[in-house]
Amino acid sequence: MYKYTIDELLHLKPSETMTPNFDAVEFRSIIEKVKQLLALREEEFHSAHPLGYR
Amino acid sequence: TVLTDSNNFEVKHPLNSKWTLWYTKPAVDKSESWSDLLRPVTTFETVEEFWAIVQNIPEPHELPLKSDYHVFRGDIRPEWEDEANAKGGKWSFQLRGKGSDIDELWLRTLLAVIGETIDEEDSQINGVVLSIRKGGNKFALWTRSEDEQALRNIGAKFKQVLKLTEDGHLEFFPHSSANERHAQPTIVL
Numbered sequence: 001m002y003k004y005t006i007d008e009l010l011h012l013k014p015s016e017t018m019t020p021n022f023d024a025v026e027f028r029s030i031i032e033k034v035k036q037l038l039a040l041r042e043e044e045f046h047s048a049h050p051l052g053y054r
Numbered sequence: 055t056v057l058t059d060s061n062n063f064e065v066k067h068p069l070n071s072k073w074t075l076w077y078t079k080p081a082v083d084k085s086e087s088w089s090d091l092l093r094p095v096t097t098f099e100t101v102e103e104f105w106a107i108v109q110n111i112p113e114p115h116e117l118p119l120k121s122d123y124h125v126f127r128g129d130i131r132p133e134w135e136d137e138a139n140a141k142g143g144k145w146s147f148q149l150r151g152k153g154s155d156i157d158e159l160w161l162r163t164l165l166a167v168i169g170e171t172i173d174e175e176d177s178q179i180n181g182v183v184l185s186i187r188k189g190g191n192k193f194a195l196w197t198r199s200e201d202e203q204a205l206r207n208i209g210a211k212f213k214q215v216l217k218l219t220e221d222g223h224l225e226f227f228p229h230s231s232a233n234e235r236h237a238q239p240t241i242v243l
């Protein structure tokens with residue numbers, strides 16, 4: 001069985017940022033778009049309901 | 055133990071299992087179904103692959119509300135109806151307060167899971183879930199059975215990983231009660 005303690009794994013963390021085995025740029029942009037859309041919704045809600053509660 | 059990649063002499067440390075990272079995207083419009091929202095992101099089976107992934111994805115505190123990260127063994131789907139999960143349950147931990155240490159605690163949890171230090175040989179652990187919610191962020195450790203002795207051992211180790219000194223913050227819920235409105239935990243540590 002391959003076991004590694006938390007400390008051993010932290011010790012193996014590279015000092016530079018490595019290239020992952022999938023398209024992380026696309027993944028991050030999906031999340032960014034979601035955040036922008038949700039923030040826009042918040043803004044629209046608050047301007048339509050200036051005294052409204054969330 | 056190491057594996058050497060003969061192509062470029064890179065040393066790789068194999069994990070005990072292959073793991074899959076899944077992400078649940080918050081719904082932005084009503085046409086999206088659950089299957090649209092829950093997607094596998096990538097798989098990894100070495101320590102090196104794991105770090106490269108973690109370095110390039112948003113940290114917990116950067117995720118929008120109603121996001122989840124799921125890290126599950128092999129092909130096990132992060133759904134309680136998957137046969138690998140159906141007879142088990144989850145150790146659930148709700149983070150309190152501002153949660154400024156959520157990133158560190160999530161990382162520690164992942165490391166304990168993929169490094170197999172959170173359980174014994176023949177691990178009961180199927181996977182781990184991070185849930186970002188307005189009402190409070192949660193971690194859940196999913197097990198394949200309800201073997202009480204094994205669960206108590208896992209729970210005790212999970213407390214250490216989370217640096218919990220007080221009792222009452224870890225609750226075990228069998229998946230069979232997943233659809234109950236006010237499910238009660240069967241074990242609390």
Ligand SMILES: [Zn+2]
Nearest residue numbers: 042045046054
């Ligand atoms: Zn608001």
Ligand SMILES: [Zn+2]
Nearest residue numbers: 055056066067
């Ligand atoms: Zn080594």
